[in-house]
Amino acid sequence: MYLRTTKRKNKDGSVVEYYQLAHNDRHPENKKPVAHIIHSFGRADQLDRDDLVRLCRSIARVCDIEISDLSEAEHKTLSTGADLPGDVKLIRTFGFGCVMVIEALWERLGIGKILRDICKANRLDMAYERALLAMTANRLCEPESKLGGWERWGSVCVSLT
Numbered sequence: 001m002y003l004r005t006t007k008r009k010n011k012d013g014s015v016v017e018y019y020q021l022a023h024n025d026r027h028p029e030n031k032k033p034v035a036h037i038i039h040s041f042g043r044a045d046q047l048d049r050d051d052l053v054r055l056c057r058s059i060a061r062v063c064d065i066e067i068s069d070l071s072e073a074e075h076k077t078l079s080t081g082a083d084l085p086g087d088v089k090l091i092r093t094f095g096f097g098c099v100m101v102i103e104a105l106w107e108r109l110g111i112g113k114i115l116r117d118i119c120k121a122n123r124l125d126m127a128y129e130r131a132l133l134a135m136t137a138n139r140l141c142e143p144e145s146k147l148g149g150w151e152r153w154g155s156v157c158v159s160l161t
Helices: 049-063 072-080 097-108 111-121 128-140 146-159
Strands: 002-009 015-026 033-043
Touching (some): 111 128, 128 146
Antiparallel strands (some): 015 033
């Protein structure tokens, strides 16, 4: 199970995001994964954050793990050490340590050079080597789906070059 986000574009051009609890099963005939929506939480901008935190804590209690909820003010202080201007909103942060170590090993073992040489020999313009580094970082750090890994690590890996 996972928390799925979907986006919809309105006629006026604004984008609305929805949260759903989903589970993947394989289709019996074609064996492709099919997402089944277990529960729709609704629009992300209209959700009560405290309700989601309460759900997380309930799941964490069953799994015997601890959830730490940083309030908006604590999050700003921890991430920057100072207050952010009122019009700046911190959306997401990344820990570069794991990815930097993986990239250093990637280069030391020659994997990056080999993949770049293959792309050059085949006249490929795409950054396949960076995509493979992102998928490797995804598996070694905190595994997610391929798409989730690319959304999380893709921009980090590309920005390290």
